[in-house]
Each structure stands twice: as structure tokens, then as C-alpha cells.
Amino acid sequence: MILNSIYAILKEYNNPSWSKEKIKNIQLSKLKKIVNFAFDNIPYYQSMMKELNILPVDISTVEDLKKLSITTKNDLRKIDTKEYTFGDLNKLIKNTTTGTTSEPFSIYSTNNEFRIRQATELRCFFKNGYKLRDKVLFLGPIYPPYKNQLSKIGLYRRKLMSSFTSAKDQIEFAKKYKPNILRGYPSCLKLFANEYRKQKCDFLKIKSIFLGGEVLDDETRKILEDTFSKNIINIYGCWEFGRLAYECNEHDGLHLNEDMFIFEFNDTEIKEEKEIIVTSLFSYAMPLIRYKMSDKVVLIENDKKCSCGSNFKKIKSVKGRVGDYYIKKNNEKISVTNLTALFRKYVDIIPTQYKFIQYSLDNSEIKYIREKPLSVSELKKIKDAYELYVGKINIKFSKVENIPYDKSGKYRYFESKIKN
Numbered sequence: 001m002i003l004n005s006i007y008a009i010l011k012e013y014n015n016p017s018w019s020k021e022k023i024k025n026i027q028l029s030k031l032k033k034i035v036n037f038a039f040d041n042i043p044y045y046q047s048m049m050k051e052l053n054i055l056p057v058d059i060s061t062v063e064d065l066k067k068l069s070i071t072t073k074n075d076l077r078k079i080d081t082k083e084y085t086f087g088d089l090n091k092l093i094k095n096t097t098t099g100t101t102s103e104p105f106s107i108y109s110t111n112n113e114f115r116i117r118q119a120t121e122l123r124c125f126f127k128n129g130y131k132l133r134d135k136v137l138f139l140g141p142i143y144p145p146y147k148n149q150l151s152k153i154g155l156y157r158r159k160l161m162s163s164f165t166s167a168k169d170q171i172e173f174a175k176k177y178k179p180n181i182l183r184g185y186p187s188c189l190k191l192f193a194n195e196y197r198k199q200k201c202d203f204l205k206i207k208s209i210f211l212g213g214e215v216l217d218d219e220t221r222k223i224l225e226d227t228f229s230k231n232i233i234n235i236y237g238c239w240e241f242g243r244l245a246y247e248c249n250e251h252d253g254l255h256l257n258e259d260m261f262i263f264e265f266n267d268t269e270i271k272e273e274k275e276i277i278v279t280s281l282f283s284y285a286m287p288l289i290r291y292k293m294s295d296k297v298v299l300i301e302n303d304k305k306c307s308c309g310s311n312f313k314k315i316k317s318v319k320g321r322v323g324d325y326y327i328k329k330n331n332e333k334i335s336v337t338n339l340t341a342l343f344r345k346y347v348d349i350i351p352t353q354y355k356f357i358q359y360s361l362d363n364s365e366i367k368y369i370r371e372k373p374l375s376v377s378e379l380k381k382i383k384d385a386y387e388l389y390v391g392k393i394n395i396k397f398s399k400v401e402n403i404p405y406d407k408s409g410k411y412r413y414f415e416s417k418i419k420n
Helices: 002-012 020-041 043-051 062-067 073-077 111-127 149-153 167-177 186-198 218-227 336-346 376-390
Strands: 093-096 106-109 135-140 157-162 181-184 208-211 232-238 242-247 254-256 261-267 273-280 291-299 314-321 325-327 333-335 354-358 363-368 394-399 414-416
Touching: 002 111, 020 043, 020 062, 020 273, 062 261, 093 111, 106 111, 111 232, 111 242, 135 167, 135 186, 157 167, 167 186, 181 186, 186 208, 186 218, 218 232, 232 254, 232 291, 232 314, 242 314, 325 354, 325 414, 376 394
Parallel strands: 135 157, 135 181, 181 208, 208 232, 354 414, 363 394
Antiparallel strands: 093 106, 232 242, 242 254, 254 314, 261 273, 273 291, 291 314, 325 333, 354 363
């Protein structure tokens, strides 16, 4: 499987350097094929297009995509799987989302489509200095093992360490394995870095760190840079599509994989943040056309060619999932990043953990792990700061021994109990 993926990446490795015109022409060519296929073979899209009185021939430009309705995960959950997939489900590769923000949802792909997903991911690795002889340590959820014949000859070596294991055990494992590349969730690698610093270790020589699966904040980036490597590569992806965008060695935004997807951006309640709509140009087993993500991104208006050589458009940052906001009494939404940053301003909590939970418009709780409880003066400073920012609320501060990961193996800094 991995050999086929490496072969696939060789074919698409230079796609980012295509001209803007070629990118748009390739997108349109692939779009017409996927729309025709969906109309002929996928009941869900057949019904949609008939209801809208649209035929595939009516989608003659990329802009014509807007003639079709937006699809959400909930739309597909309401109908039978066979209504939006093609082929024998028992012969397709099935991946299931973690269900951290809603119920789990299964994604189906053919072997070839899975290879394309792998190749798209490997491209961002190779573009950022990865070599086949590098040793990768991945901290995150443990997936079923797969056969990798290349590792027997010292190529494509990687080890997976569960994020549910303690940071101390992860350090011991890293001592024996001695990776030169780290990969995983930002929150998991942050805890790993904090333990590494706490133990005053210096045995790792890390050349690159590849991050994904959750939002990368400035604090985590700095901790990882100061501890291991300045070459931090942020990757944006999801279960439905695989890798959508990646940071290049210029470290100025994330390049959208425009040879594999078409991206649309809708306004949100916050002016600079956009909701992202994605159309896959290679998924035929389960076509996803104008699929609404639950993420928000900040765009880069400059459409010039990047110094790295890529002509793919860039987004400035991924802000997180829609709903990752603290809601004030007047229903105004506040970025969770601001709330966690405010807490850190008054508490030396970097080497430990904390979690902000909003139960209602009036009641919140901050759980934290620390050797000593917060002092009366610290509690007053924090409470006064929050009230200045969000108004008068009841905040409970709880010193705890452990803050568990969610079921996906990620660490959440914020959790809202408020139902829409």
C-alpha cells in the first residue's frame, strides 16, 4: 500500500507549482466528471439535482457549483448509507470519525482513493524535508497496525504511541526509539514537550514536527519550537477528506490542496473568520460535493505565488470548529483562545493542564492540575479579569488530579455544555 502511495505522490508532487489557470482548468475537468458520476450513480445527488431542476451540463464552471445545495453530515445521517455511496460496502475501506463533536460517522473509499489520500499527506511531508530514512514518532490515537515492508530495509520507519499513555512513559519510549521527527496532536505533543523539559532531557535531535487533528495555538507552537525544532508544520485535515491544507517551509499560512479539492468560504458572525465548504475531486465511492465543514478559517487575500514555489491558495489559520466559543449572557460569542490565554496570563500553568467548561450563560468551571491550589489573590485576579471580559458570572475553580482526554485521544481546553 505505501509503495503505491509513494508512486502516486511522484505523479502529483509538482502539482502545487502549476499556473493558476491550469489549476482552475484541472479543477473544472475533475469537477465535471464527479458531478456526472454522482448524477448517474448516487441517489442522494440524483434527487437533489432533479429537485433543483439541474443537469450535470449546467455545471460548466467552478462557480456553477453554487447551483447545488450544501450538504451536511446530518443530511447524510438521515438517509440510508446506500443513498450516498457507490459499490459494495463490504469491499470498500471504511473509516469512522471520532464523534467528539457529534455522533460517529463512517467514510467509505476505494483502495485507489485511499492511496490518493495517503499520497496527498506524504506530499506535504516530502515538501517539508521528510526523507524515507527518517524515524517518526506519532503521538495520538492507536489505529489498527498495517503491513509496512519498507521498514524492514530501514525506510518509512514510524512508531505509534497512544496519547492515553502518560507523558513519562512516552519519554521512556522516545529514549529507546530516538525519532528525529515528531507527529501528532498539538495538545499531546505539548504535554510531551513539557515532560521532556521537566526531566531536563536532551537526547532528542528533532528536525521537524508535523501537527494536525486540532487547532495549533501560538503558545503550543512556541513550546515545541523552544524544546525541539523551529520547523513546525501545521496540517489541516479531517476524516471526510484527508489532508486539506499544509504549512510550507515559509511558515506563512497553509496551502490548500487545490488539485484534490474545490474550496468555498462563507461568512460567519465574526468578520475575519469564514466557514469552509469542500468538494472532493477524487472521491467516487462516497462523493462529497459542497460539503459543509464545522471549521472556521482565516483567509489570506494575497493570491501571489508563494516563495516555496506553490501556486495553491493559502489560508492564514484554522480557528477551530464552529461552536468552539464561549457564549456571553447577551449571546455574544468569544473566542476560546482568548479565554485560555487570559487564564495563563495570571497562572503559571504551562507545565500542567487546565480545562475551561461552560455549563450555562451564568456558570462556568476551570479545572486545573497544579501542585499547590490557587491562592486567594490569584483567584481574585482571575475572576476579576474574566468578569471584565465576559461580565459577572459564577466561576468555580477545581484543583484536580487528572483531566482525561476525550474518546478520540485529544485534549480539549474548552468544553461547552450549552445546547444550541
